[in-house]
Amino acid sequence: MPKVKIKRKSTWIDMTAMCDVAFLLLTFFMLTSNFTKKEPVLVATPSSISEIKIPETNIMTILIDAEGKIYFGIDGQVNRQQLIGKMAAIYRVSLSEEEIKRYTLLDLIGNPMSALKPFLALPAERRDLVQNNMGIPADSTNNQFKEWIKSARSVNPDLRIAIKADEKTPYPAIRKVMKSLQELDENHYNLITRLETVPGN
Amino acid sequence: MAEVSQDSTSSKRRGKRRAKKLPNRIDFTPMVDLGFLLITFFMLATSLIKPQTMEITLPSDKNTEENKAVAKASQAVTLILGKNDKIFYYFGKTEGAQLIETDYTPGGLRKLLLAKNYNVAKQVQDLRAEKDKTGMDEQVFQKKLQEIKTNKNALIVRIMLTDEANYRNMVDALDEMSICSISRYAVVDIEGADLKLIQDRNI
Numbered sequence: 190m191p192k193v194k195i196k197r198k199s200t201w202i203d204m205t206a207m208c209d210v211a212f213l214l215l216t217f218f219m220l221t222s223n224f225t226k227k228e229p230v231l232v233a234t235p236s237s238i239s240e241i242k243i244p245e246t247n248i249m250t251i252l253i254d255a256e257g258k259i260y261f262g263i264d265g266q267v268n269r270q271q272l273i274g275k276m277a278a279i280y281r282v283s284l285s286e287e288e289i290k291r292y293t294l295l296d297l298i299g300n301p302m303s304a305l306k307p308f309l310a311l312p313a314e315r316r317d318l319v320q321n322n323m324g325i326p327a328d329s330t331n332n333q334f335k336e337w338i339k340s341a342r343s344v345n346p347d348l349r350i351a352i353k354a355d356e357k358t359p360y361p362a363i364r365k366v367m368k369s370l371q372e373l374d375e376n377h378y379n380l381i382t383r384l385e386t387v388p389g390n
Numbered sequence: 391m392a393e394v395s396q397d398s399t400s401s402k403r404r405g406k407r408r409a410k411k412l413p414n415r416i417d418f419t420p421m422v423d424l425g426f427l428l429i430t431f432f433m434l435a436t437s438l439i440k441p442q443t444m445e446i447t448l449p450s451d452k453n454t455e456e457n458k459a460v461a462k463a464s465q466a467v468t469l470i471l472g473k474n475d476k477i478f479y480y481f482g483k484t485e486g487a488q489l490i491e492t493d494y495t496p497g498g499l500r501k502l503l504l505a506k507n508y509n510v511a512k513q514v515q516d517l518r519a520e521k522d523k524t525g526m527d528e529q530v531f532q533k534k535l536q537e538i539k540t541n542k543n544a545l546i547v548r549i550m551l552t553d554e555a556n557y558r559n560m561v562d563a564l565d566e567m568s569i570c571s572i573s574r575y576a577v578v579d580i581e582g583a584d585l586k587l588i589q590d591r592n593i
Contacts, residue, residue, distance in 0.1 A: 204418035211425030218429060222436035235561040238568060239444035253557075351443060356558040360471075360551045363560065367577070371448070379443035382561060 226296050229322050230254040232355045236385035243381060247347045249338070252297055253354040257362030258324030260299035261337045268345050269293040275340040280333075282306060301326050301333055327365045335369045342373075350378035446564060448577060466546045467506060469499075470580070470588060471563060473554030478591065481506075484583040489591050494562050503570040507545040513538045514571040539573035547575040550584060 232254055252260040263269060273292045277284050280302040284292070288309045292298070299322040300308045308321060315321060327334035341348055350370070354363060370378065468487075470478045475494055479502070480487035492498040504511050517538065521531050538544075549563050560577070567575045580588065 201415070201417075203415075204422050208418045208422045208425060211422055211429060215425055215429045215432065218432040218436065222432065222438045223440075224435060225437045234441070235558040237442070237444045237561055237565045239442055239565075241443050241445060243441050243443045353441075354557045356556065358557040359553070360555045360557065360560065361553050363557055364551070364579075367448070377445070377447045379445050380561060380564075381441050382444050384442050385565075 227317075228252065229260055229297055229299055229317060230258075230319065232353055233357075234353060234382050235356045237380075237382035238385050239382060240384065241379075243351060243379065244349055247345060247349060249341050249348040249350050250297060251350065251352045251366060252299075253352070253358050253362055253366060254324075255355040255357045256324075257359060258299055258322065259327055259334055259362070259366065260297040260322070261325055261334065261341075262295070262297035263341050263345065263348060264296075265345070266293040268341075271344045272337075272340055275344065276302065276337065279336055279340070284309070299324050301331075327369055332369060334366070335373060338369065338373055338375065342375075350375060351381055352378060353381040444561070444564065444568075465543065466548065467503070468548045468550065468584070469563060470584070471549065471551045471555040471559045472588075473552065475559060477563075484587065487587065489587060494559075494566075499563075499566050500570060503545070503547075503566060503572065507570055507572055510538060510541060510544045511571055535571075536573070539571055544574060545572050547572055549575060549577045550580045551577070552580065552588060 230252070232252060246264060249263045250261070252262075254260070263272060270289060270293050273284065273289055276282075282302050282305060284306065288306065291309045292305075295316075298305075301323060304323060308316065311321065325334045325337065326332070338350075352363075352366065370376070466482060468480055468484070470489070472478060477492050477494065477499055478489040479492060480489055492502060514535065517531070517534055520526065547567065549560075551560055564575075564577075567573075
């Protein structure tokens with residue numbers, strides 16, 4: 190077959206444009222998004238039509254998971270340090286410098302004060318296991334949750350309260366939280382939800 | 391762009407210069423791979439969506455007695471949220487009230503609330519249409535909205551949740567308050583006569 194000769198074309202493609210696009214996309218993502226916060230439990234929040242965005246700073250987060258366990262956290266490492274100092278003083282738990290430092294790096298804490306020291310001693314992977322988080326007690330006999338809020342309020346009076354709970358959280362757990370808040374005269378708070386489109390009236 | 395040429399000016403070379411040139415074009419394929427790897431990392435580890443919040447302000451303990459006294463019986467609706475996404479409601483006072491069942495679909499709770507709150511809902515709708523037409527200032531709009539909602543004849547809703555209800559029920563109920571333009575509502579504890587009603591009906 191000497192007549193038919195397939196010409197061998199060069200297959201080199203200039204990748205410069207592709208590289209530019211890739212770095213443009215990368216820059217976009219780097220600048221416009223925020224790293225998601227790691228939470229001890231994954232919570233599916235219910236949807237609501239409210240379009241108000243959650244504030245970024247001066248926020249106190251109360252997380253209630255589907256079983257009713259309460260987690261609490263505030264933002265700002267300096268604030269956290271002061272907060273843990275106050276709580277440790279109230280419940281007479283002595284924490285070393287190292288443990289305080291570990292605490293300030295955690296977004297949310299979900300353990301009673303008595304279990305706090307062993308919890309902070311765990312390595313990071315073990316801390317995320319669900320069974321190591323027992324939830325902050327909020328019963329009327331041992332309302333540590335109320336103390337957390339009171340102390341947080343005294344550390345930073347501008348804190349706004351945000352409650353994030355799972356869709357399936359049973360109402361009694363929510364009621365405990367709301368009652369504690371009501372007793373402290375905190376009546377203005379935010380419930381974190383997903384966006385739902387407004388139905389046409 | 392990717393053209394690099396190099397002069398070899400080593401003094402050690404004698405005689406004829408070794409014309410060792412780097413290739414005219416550099417292949418950027420590995421660079422692109424790296425770029426996409428980093429993009430994938432950022433796409434998975436970060437989030438563009440910021441979560442929304444729903445602001446609620448509940449009346450403090452001291453005020454509920456006042457509120458209960460002032461509410462006219464004809465304006466008051468009490469919602470009782472039970473298990474399995476069921477809602478029971480009644481109008482007016484607790485004594486001699488008949489519990490009627492409804493649910494969270496638009497044809498249930500929303501229909502009933504809009505019907506009862508018809509005047510206010512219509513006024514809000516008119517105000518919105520006016521805002522779109524005349525380009526009213528946002529602050530003025532909000533002020534007028536507040537005035538309409540806190541009108542003396544507007545509907546007052548009491549929301550009671552049983553122990554079998556879940557958080558989603560509560561958020562849905564509060565959402566309906568917002569959708570139906572009801573600004574006078576409260577989440578109250580179940581007590582006394584209401585407790586008896588629930589037990590009788592076995593919710």
